[in-house]
Amino acid sequence: MADTHQNLGLLCFYPHRAMEARVLAGLAAAGFDDLTPAQGRIAARVGPDGTRLTDLAAQALVTKQTAGHLVDQLERTGYVRRVPDPTDARARLVRLAERGEAALAVARRVEVAVEAEWTAHLGEEDAARLRAILTRLREVTDPWR
């Protein structure tokens, strides 16, 4: 593992894992200690106006059964609500509840803090470059937009 030339996918893994761990730890420290990583990955994709279960599943790359299961738990613990979709009687929108909004605010704060640490290590210029390059890379690695 001491290769100087590691594959790019793996190199991308470390920051992602580090960020997820830090955010989860921050949430737990703030009292949101009943969130699992999988729940977080679903909750993080709930849009401001609510999101359909099917869309959540597609974006998180899990089946709709899995997404439904996780939303069940998130609903039970008060992070989200399911409301009817006014435009389609089949569908229901998953929306953040008060507790979900509060957790989101904490998560955002941790994200900003971690990015600041990374920027301090890399320097402003490279941090900005990294973001720019990754954003372009996303065009060919994210099936969603």
Add this chain to the structure above:
Amino acid sequence: MADTHQNLGLLCFYPHRAMEARVLAGLAAAGFDDLTPAQGRIAARVGPDGTRLTDLAAQALVTKQTAGHLVDQLERTGYVRRVPDPTDARARLVRLAERGEAALAVARRVEVAVEAEWTAHLGEEDAARLRAILTRLREVTDPWR
């Protein structure tokens, strides 16, 4: 999700996921269709001279129980062997078996191909920059060196 400013951890996630999916698909297409993602993550960390279970667990960030379980499966399907560690009678080294070496070769080929695609999209210069920056970022995001 249409933010222009996405958190860096998430931005790192897309390439990692894409790479893992491509490698797994390539392995499956080459006849190694009995590998699960979790098994792959363990197998990918087996060094050329064998690696202790405890080290595999630490590097993959799972408990040694989990690692042991996954190695059991990899052994059953012929990807790895457990051999005694000559320097420590408690320990056993996990080594790639013939099938494991063959799978590794396929995985490496896919990795190279995917990186070539990414480089084509980003340009030589930015691809090199991305690798350099991620390598530096690893210093603060990878607890293992």
Add this chain to the structure above:
DNA sequence: CCTTGACGGTCAGACGATCTGACGAGATGG
């Protein structure tokens, strides 16, 4: 209108991956 097929979501059942806790056997240092 009604049929037909596509879509949104749930239910049931299974398996895989992961954890915590307890344990035995070998290593290691006073």
Add this chain to the structure above:
DNA sequence: CCATCTCGTCAGATCGTCTGACCGTCAAGG
């Protein structure tokens, strides 16, 4: 040689995930 650490396993539990079957609703074409 004893206390203690480390390597790995066993047992049991929980969580995440999948496949397949199913029901209700939407939308388009006779």
